[in-house]
Amino acid sequence: MSDILNISCYKFTPLPDAAALRETLAERAAALPIKGTILIAEEGINFFLAGPAQAVRGFVDQMRTDARFADLAPKESWSDTVPFRKMLVKVKREIIRMDHPAIRPASGRAPSVSPATLRRWLEQGHDDEGREVVTLDTRNDFEVDAGAFRQAIDWRITRFTEFPPALRAHKAQLAGKTVVSYCTGGIRCEKAAILMQDEGLEHVYQLEGGILKYFEETDGAFYDGGCFVFDERRAVGADLAVTPLPGTDTD
Incomplete structure (x- = not known):
């Protein structure tokens, strides 16, 4: 071990x-x-x-x-x-930079969904009220390219400060759906979920603990590829062991 x-x-x-x-x-x-x-x-x-x-x-x-x-x-x-x-x-000025000072998670979190519940929703194709569930990736484009939830919404942002304008540009595609924002460990999707609520979206959740907690507490189903991490491991798989990035020569 x-x-x-x-x-x-x-x-x-x-x-x-x-x-x-x-x-x-x-x-x-x-x-x-x-x-x-x-x-x-x-x-x-x-x-x-x-x-x-x-x-x-x-x-x-x-x-x-x-x-x-x-x-x-x-x-x-x-x-x-x-x-x-x-x-x-x-x-630092922010522990994850969004440049949106009105978003203060310490004053009240957005609702969260556990990894097990998200897995069940994805398997059944809807939430417990029958509403369509979509996953929204709040990470940078190169992180998404390492792996993501199947059919996740990806706005190809290159830094988290681009998320607020991207949300406003694409908000209509989220209306009436249950939106689960996710990221590596939870920090970005927490801010993102609060912003979505502030922008008037009604059925918004953050994935509790992010992808890493999803890997830890489920079998990793409905997630394809690895999870990019910002250290020398580069990416980990659903078993939380080091995994090659797509296109990496492992010979």
Whole structure:
């Protein structure tokens, strides 16, 4: 069994002390054999870490002693090596840039759907009220090219800041349908779902935990290809193991 634990996690919660928190977390991380990236903003935290399981889980347990992070629930996968070269802790304006300051997930989340429920909906072809279900990919085009839900809506955006205008241009095709927004780990589809609600779409959900949680909690059905990840693994499959990107020479 691979013995390097990889985790990804985020939480929208007000962090007015982002600069001081950066110093605290950087100091803790430096004392452990872990690498990765931690992004902190006034709106919350987003992090990707890898290392020996005891060290990674110990770091998260220490974070949970802060009441704002008590319910952190990282998504886990395993690899043979650490897919990061350094440990970076940064303060940013947003933990995922949308350039839409009115969207503040910490003030109230959009409804979410569990991986198991989405799988059931896709299998039966409709939601529990008989409404057509569509999946909306909120990732960048090159990520979608690595793998996506079957027949997902893909607006070929190249950065997340393009999502709001793309939504306004294509909103009519979503009307009257149950729309499940999804992304790698949940952070982009959470902001996207809130924006869709604000734009007047009635039946909107975010996929809880994103593709990675879908892989973790289901058999990966109705998803074709791998999930692009922003580390040296490049992509993982439904078994959360490293998988080649389409067109990659594996010889």
